[in-house]
Amino acid sequence: MTTQSEQTLENNLVAQLVEQGYERVIIADNDELLANLKCQLEKHNAEKLGDTPLSDAEFKRVVNHLDKGNVFDRAKLLRDKMHLVRDDGTSAYIEFINMAKWCHNEYQVAQQIVNDGEYSTRYDVTLLINGLPLVQIELKRRGIELKEAFNQINRYRRHSYASANGLFQYVQLFVISNGVDTKYYANSVSYGGTKKASFKQTFYWTDKANKRISQIDEFARDFLEKCHVSRMITKYIVLNETDKVLMVLRPYQYYAVERIIEKVDSGSNTGGYIWHTTGSGKTLTSFKAAQIMTENPAVDKVLFVVDRNDLDYQTIKEFNSFKEGSVDGTDNTQALVKQLSDPDTKLIVTTIQKLDNAIKRERHASAMESVRDNKIVFIFDECHRSQFGETHRNITEYFTNYQMFGFTGTPIKAENATFNSRFGKRTTADLFGACLHEYVITDAINDGNVLKFSVEYVGRFKQREDSKTNIDIDVEAIDTREAMEGDARVDKITDYIITNHDYKTHNRDFTAMMCVGSTDVLRKYYDAFAARSHNLKIATIFSYQANEEDKDADGMIDEVDIDMAGSAQINEHSRDVLERAMGDYNTMFGTNYTTRDSKSFYNYYKDIAKRVKSREIDILLVVNMFLTGFDSKTLNTLYVDKNLRYHGLLQAYSRTNRILNEVKSQGNIVVFRNLKKRTDEAVRLFSDKDASETIFLKSYETYVDEFDAQVTALLAYTPSLGDVDMLVGEEAKRHFVELFREVMRTRNVLLSFADFGYDDTAMTAQQFEDYKSKYLDLYFETKGDNAEKDSILNEVDFELELVRRDEINVDYILRLLARYVDADDTEKAKLHKQIDDLMSGDEKLRSKRELIEKFISGWLPDITDSEQVDVEFQKYWSAEEKRAIEQLASEEGLDTERLEKLIADYSYSGRKPRQDDYVRTLTQTPGIRERSSVIERIADKFTKFIRVFVDDV
Structure with a gap:
C-alpha cells in the first residue's frame, strides 16, 4: 500500500473546502492575484461603489493604500476602512473585511500560487477573503514531521511574502498539517522583526470538551468552515500593541469567551466561572471577553477586578499591551468612582479593596447611586479567598443589575473549602455560579501549553551514633517545629541547594525560588546562604506585617496586600531583617530601596520581579509573596520548605511550569517537607484521579532506560563517527539528525536530576560530544552557500538550544x-x-x-x-x-x-x-x-x- 502523496492530500483538502462553500479560483502569480483582488473588492463593496466598478487608477490607489508597513500594520489596515476619492470626485469607504457580520464576506480557495521574491516560492493552499490571502495552509505528506511545514512557512515569510505588493503579509493565520496532525497559529512576526516565530506558539484545535481535532478533514470541517475562520480572524485575533504582534486565541480560550458572551447575551443575570489551569493565559482570555462585552450596547460597564494591589500594575500593563490605552489605572477610590460615573469609560481595571471602599464609604454614596442600577459585568481574576467573605456580599447586595464571572486555575470545591465563622463553607460555584468551561492541568500538559513537574522529596533525619538503633528516619515521619526549623537542618538544606542548584537550573540558564514557612525561618536561610562561599545571587522579599507568619501552615497561601498607604502594623523584628536584606540588594544592584517608605517597598517588589525574569537573581527567598500571580518563563525550580496544600500547593508549584524553550523541559520542585500525600491530593482535586503520570515526570531510572534505548538506535545506525561521514543523501542525514535529537532531548531531562552521570548510561560524555560535533556539521552544511536550495535538511528541526548547556565563549x-x-x-x-x-x-x-x-x-x-x-x-x-x-x-x-x-x-x-x-x-x-x-x-x-x-x- 502506497503512502498518500502531498499532492493528493492537497487536492482532497481543496475539494472539501469547495464542498463547504469556498469558490475555487485559479491564480498563477501576483498579477492574477491583483486582478482577482479587484473583482472581489468590487463584489464585497457593491453597495458602496454603485454601478461603477473601480477604475485602474482607483484600484492602483487601493493597492498603494494596502502596500504599507509590516504584518502588524497591515493587520490594522485590514480591520479599517479606506477613504477612497473616486475619479469623479465622489467618496467611497472601501471595506476589506466585514468585522461586525463576519459571515458576510467573499470566500475563495486557491492552489499553488507562485510568488517570485528573493527566491521563487509556490504556496500549497491559500484561503482568500474578499480577495486578500488571509489564511495560508502548508501541507506535508503523512509521516513527515509537522515542524517541517512550520519551517517552510518561515522560509516563505523571509524570502517572498514582502515581494511585489506584499499581499501575503496580510495572512492572519497559518495552518500546517501532515494529514494526521494539524495545527494553527497567528502570523505573529514579519521578516526583520524582533520577535522570532516559535513552534511552541502553534496550537491544536479541539472541541468544547478539549478533545483534539487533528485530522485535516475534521479540522477543515470545523475550523476552516467559512463563518468560523472569519470569526477567528475578526474576533479572536488580538493585536498586541507592546510587541507589535498578532495573537490568536487557543481553543479553550475561544470556548470560554463564547460561553461568557452567551450568558451576557441571554439577558439573564446569572454568571459563572472559568476553570483554566494556572499558566494557560487567563489574562488574554479575560481581555478578549471584556473587549467583546464593551461592544455590547446593553452593557454599561465592564469591571476587571483583581484581588491584590501588586497585581493592579501588572494587569493594567497586560491589558494595555493588547489594546494601547484601553485601561486607565485607578490609583485611589476617588478615581474609581469617577470612572464608574463617566459614560465614556466602559472598561475599568481595579482592585476588590477599592471597589469595596467605593460601596461602603459615605462620601462616595451620591456618585455611586447613579451607577447602582447600571448593567455591570464583573470579571474576577483568580477568584480565590478574598472574594469569599464580606466584600463579596457587599458587592452583590449593592448593585442591582450585574453579572459576575470568575477566572481561576484552582477553584474552591467542597473538599478544599475552609470554614468561616460568618459565612460557613463556600465554594467557587456558590459565589459565581456553574463552571462554564474547564481546561485543567492535564489538558494543558497534553497540549504542550505548560510543562510537567519533576518533584523530588529530599531530606532524611539520622539518629545519633550513640543511639541504640542506627537507621534513617524519613522526613515523612517527622514534622515538629524544633526538628524542622533547627539550625542543623537549615544548614544541610542550604548546602544541598548550593551543591545542586546548577544541575536544576541548567548552569543558571534559569532561576529559582525557595518558599519557607515563616519570616523567622527565612532569616535563618538568608543568613545560612550569606555565611557560605558561593557566587549565587540571593534576594528576598516578604510582607513585614505581623500576618506574614504562617503559624497554622494550612498551605492555602493567603493573598498578600502591599499597603501603599503604609498604615499596616509592622512587626519590627521582621522589618529589620528585610531592611538588612534590602541593603544587601542595594549593594548588589546599585539600587536604593528601603522599608521606611511604602512606595519604595512597592518599587522594590517590582524590581525583584523584573530581575527574576531577566535571570539577574539566582534564588528568591519568600514566605507567601510571589507564590501566586507571578509569571516568569525563566523560572524553572522551586525549593519548598513550607507546608502547602490544595490550591496553595498547585499555585506554588505552577510558578515553574511556563513554556520557554527546548532546554526547559519541566518545572523542578525540590521538597524538603512531608508533602507527598498533599501533592497527590492536589493533583487529584485539580485534574483527575489518574493524572499523576501526566503531571509528573517519570523516575530517573526510567529516563536512563529511554536514553539507553535511543543511544542503541543511534549507534545501530551510525556505529562510529566515520559512519556519519559516510551517510549518502539527505534522507539518510535527516534520519541521523532525528535519532541524535531524541538522544539530546532525553539527556536534557536527565541533566535536571542531581544523580545524573554518564556512568549510568550506555554513552560516555566524550561520545556524546563527538556525535554532537557531527550533528553540528550537518547543521552548518545547511547554512552554507547552497542553504536556500529546496533541501530536506532545511526543514529538519535541529534544536540547537538543546546543544548548549554551559555558556561557552x-x-x-x-x-x-x-x-x-x-x-x-x-x-x-x-x-x-x-x-x-x-x-x-x-x-x-x-x-x-x-x-x-x-x-x-x-x-x-x-x-x-x-x-x-x-x-x-x-x-x-x-x-x-x-x-x-x-x-x-x-x-x-x-x-x-x-x-x-x-x-x-x-x-x-x-x-x-x-x-x-x-x-x-x-x-x-x-x-x-x-x-x-x-x-x-x-x-x-x-x-x-x-x-x-x-x-x-
Missing part, C-alpha cells in the same frame, strides 16, 4: 588557556583536548577555531605568566583583525576606513549593512551587470568576518 576558552600556562605536560594535553572538543562542539566557537589554534601554537608557548594570557590574546586578536580587514579591502577594492566604519556600525547596532552601504565602501563603482554579484560576494565575506571577529567575542 571566547572568555571561557581564555580561562582554560590561563590554566594551561601553569599546567604540567599531562594536564596541558588534557586541557588542549578539552579546548579542541569545545571549539568543535560549540557553534559559536567553530568560526574562531583556526585563529585560536594559531594563538595556542604560536603565542602561548612564549607566555610564562598566566595573568598575561588575556592581555597577549587581545594584542594577537587585534593584529589578526587588522590583517583580515586589510586583506578584505585588498581583495575587493574597498576603502579601508569606510570598511572599518561599516564594521563599527554593525558592532554598535547589530544591523547588517544594506546593499548601498557596501557600494559606498568600493573605491570603484561596479557596472550594472556585475553589481549584484560583487555586492553578494562582499556581503558574504563581511558576514564571515563578523562571525569570526565580532559576534560572541
Whole structure:
C-alpha cells in the first residue's frame, strides 16, 4: 500500500473546502492575484461603489493604500476602512473585511500560487477573503514531521511574502498539517522583526470538551468552515500593541469567551466561572471577553477586578499591551468612582479593596447611586479567598443589575473549602455560579501549553551514633517545629541547594525560588546562604506585617496586600531583617530601596520581579509573596520548605511550569517537607484521579532506560563517527539528525536530576560530544552557500538550544588557556583536548577555531605568566583583525576606513549593512551587470568576518 502523496492530500483538502462553500479560483502569480483582488473588492463593496466598478487608477490607489508597513500594520489596515476619492470626485469607504457580520464576506480557495521574491516560492493552499490571502495552509505528506511545514512557512515569510505588493503579509493565520496532525497559529512576526516565530506558539484545535481535532478533514470541517475562520480572524485575533504582534486565541480560550458572551447575551443575570489551569493565559482570555462585552450596547460597564494591589500594575500593563490605552489605572477610590460615573469609560481595571471602599464609604454614596442600577459585568481574576467573605456580599447586595464571572486555575470545591465563622463553607460555584468551561492541568500538559513537574522529596533525619538503633528516619515521619526549623537542618538544606542548584537550573540558564514557612525561618536561610562561599545571587522579599507568619501552615497561601498607604502594623523584628536584606540588594544592584517608605517597598517588589525574569537573581527567598500571580518563563525550580496544600500547593508549584524553550523541559520542585500525600491530593482535586503520570515526570531510572534505548538506535545506525561521514543523501542525514535529537532531548531531562552521570548510561560524555560535533556539521552544511536550495535538511528541526548547556565563549576558552600556562605536560594535553572538543562542539566557537589554534601554537608557548594570557590574546586578536580587514579591502577594492566604519556600525547596532552601504565602501563603482554579484560576494565575506571577529567575542 502506497503512502498518500502531498499532492493528493492537497487536492482532497481543496475539494472539501469547495464542498463547504469556498469558490475555487485559479491564480498563477501576483498579477492574477491583483486582478482577482479587484473583482472581489468590487463584489464585497457593491453597495458602496454603485454601478461603477473601480477604475485602474482607483484600484492602483487601493493597492498603494494596502502596500504599507509590516504584518502588524497591515493587520490594522485590514480591520479599517479606506477613504477612497473616486475619479469623479465622489467618496467611497472601501471595506476589506466585514468585522461586525463576519459571515458576510467573499470566500475563495486557491492552489499553488507562485510568488517570485528573493527566491521563487509556490504556496500549497491559500484561503482568500474578499480577495486578500488571509489564511495560508502548508501541507506535508503523512509521516513527515509537522515542524517541517512550520519551517517552510518561515522560509516563505523571509524570502517572498514582502515581494511585489506584499499581499501575503496580510495572512492572519497559518495552518500546517501532515494529514494526521494539524495545527494553527497567528502570523505573529514579519521578516526583520524582533520577535522570532516559535513552534511552541502553534496550537491544536479541539472541541468544547478539549478533545483534539487533528485530522485535516475534521479540522477543515470545523475550523476552516467559512463563518468560523472569519470569526477567528475578526474576533479572536488580538493585536498586541507592546510587541507589535498578532495573537490568536487557543481553543479553550475561544470556548470560554463564547460561553461568557452567551450568558451576557441571554439577558439573564446569572454568571459563572472559568476553570483554566494556572499558566494557560487567563489574562488574554479575560481581555478578549471584556473587549467583546464593551461592544455590547446593553452593557454599561465592564469591571476587571483583581484581588491584590501588586497585581493592579501588572494587569493594567497586560491589558494595555493588547489594546494601547484601553485601561486607565485607578490609583485611589476617588478615581474609581469617577470612572464608574463617566459614560465614556466602559472598561475599568481595579482592585476588590477599592471597589469595596467605593460601596461602603459615605462620601462616595451620591456618585455611586447613579451607577447602582447600571448593567455591570464583573470579571474576577483568580477568584480565590478574598472574594469569599464580606466584600463579596457587599458587592452583590449593592448593585442591582450585574453579572459576575470568575477566572481561576484552582477553584474552591467542597473538599478544599475552609470554614468561616460568618459565612460557613463556600465554594467557587456558590459565589459565581456553574463552571462554564474547564481546561485543567492535564489538558494543558497534553497540549504542550505548560510543562510537567519533576518533584523530588529530599531530606532524611539520622539518629545519633550513640543511639541504640542506627537507621534513617524519613522526613515523612517527622514534622515538629524544633526538628524542622533547627539550625542543623537549615544548614544541610542550604548546602544541598548550593551543591545542586546548577544541575536544576541548567548552569543558571534559569532561576529559582525557595518558599519557607515563616519570616523567622527565612532569616535563618538568608543568613545560612550569606555565611557560605558561593557566587549565587540571593534576594528576598516578604510582607513585614505581623500576618506574614504562617503559624497554622494550612498551605492555602493567603493573598498578600502591599499597603501603599503604609498604615499596616509592622512587626519590627521582621522589618529589620528585610531592611538588612534590602541593603544587601542595594549593594548588589546599585539600587536604593528601603522599608521606611511604602512606595519604595512597592518599587522594590517590582524590581525583584523584573530581575527574576531577566535571570539577574539566582534564588528568591519568600514566605507567601510571589507564590501566586507571578509569571516568569525563566523560572524553572522551586525549593519548598513550607507546608502547602490544595490550591496553595498547585499555585506554588505552577510558578515553574511556563513554556520557554527546548532546554526547559519541566518545572523542578525540590521538597524538603512531608508533602507527598498533599501533592497527590492536589493533583487529584485539580485534574483527575489518574493524572499523576501526566503531571509528573517519570523516575530517573526510567529516563536512563529511554536514553539507553535511543543511544542503541543511534549507534545501530551510525556505529562510529566515520559512519556519519559516510551517510549518502539527505534522507539518510535527516534520519541521523532525528535519532541524535531524541538522544539530546532525553539527556536534557536527565541533566535536571542531581544523580545524573554518564556512568549510568550506555554513552560516555566524550561520545556524546563527538556525535554532537557531527550533528553540528550537518547543521552548518545547511547554512552554507547552497542553504536556500529546496533541501530536506532545511526543514529538519535541529534544536540547537538543546546543544548548549554551559555558556561557552571566547572568555571561557581564555580561562582554560590561563590554566594551561601553569599546567604540567599531562594536564596541558588534557586541557588542549578539552579546548579542541569545545571549539568543535560549540557553534559559536567553530568560526574562531583556526585563529585560536594559531594563538595556542604560536603565542602561548612564549607566555610564562598566566595573568598575561588575556592581555597577549587581545594584542594577537587585534593584529589578526587588522590583517583580515586589510586583506578584505585588498581583495575587493574597498576603502579601508569606510570598511572599518561599516564594521563599527554593525558592532554598535547589530544591523547588517544594506546593499548601498557596501557600494559606498568600493573605491570603484561596479557596472550594472556585475553589481549584484560583487555586492553578494562582499556581503558574504563581511558576514564571515563578523562571525569570526565580532559576534560572541
